[in-house]
Amino acid sequence: MDELVVSTEVYADPEEVYAFLLDFPRYANYSEYLSEVRTITGDGGPGTRYxxxxxxxxxxxxxxxxxTGVEPPERIDWEITKDIDAxxxxxVTPPETDDGDGETGDGNSTDxxxxxxxxEVExxxxxxxxxxxxxxRLVSFDWVLKKAIPLIKGEAERVVERAVQDLEGSTRDVDLDVYVDSNRI
Structure with missing residues (x-):
């Protein structure tokens, strides 16, 4: 399995971030290649199909x-159900907990x-x-895979960046941490 993880910090309440990410149809607003997300069945919880x-x-x-699973407000699991194993x-990882004096262990305010x-994608x-x-005609499936797979990293970065900007309500340079375990991406 190839793996890609794109992460960053967002200045928003973890519950707000979670609710925002649970709205899968919104993702089409952030992607260059995803033109539409339609809900087939469900309300965003386990078993919801898109x-x-x-x-x-x-x-x-x-x-x-x-x-496939949710752990509010920290995790939403999903899978592709046909044509590829993905x-x-x-x-969503909340900020460090308050140590009793209104500050995190590093001296910053929890607010x-x-x-x-x-x-995270596999x-x-x-x-x-x-x-x-x-x-x-004359286009092979292997050629399509060879051209399309490298686009996955840029798309994941774009989706995370744009979601953060919407969550924060302003545009800023978003510092992304990107982990790739693949020789194709």
């Missing part, structure tokens, strides 16, 4: 996903302390089904 419409180059594809989670938000490109795409 249709994610992607478009890139001359190719469009609808991925089906499902929320899944991941959104993780001003950021929480961490992370998008996928197996070799599990992708060539039958899932209606490709133009």
């Amino acid at each position: 249709a994610l419409r992607f478009a890139w180059w001359k190719i469009s594809y609808t991925a089906n996903s499902k929320v 899944g991941g989670c959104w993780r 001003d302390a950021p929480c961490e938000v992370a998008l 996928f197996d490109p070799s599990s992708a089904s060539p039958d899932a795409l209606d490709l133009p």
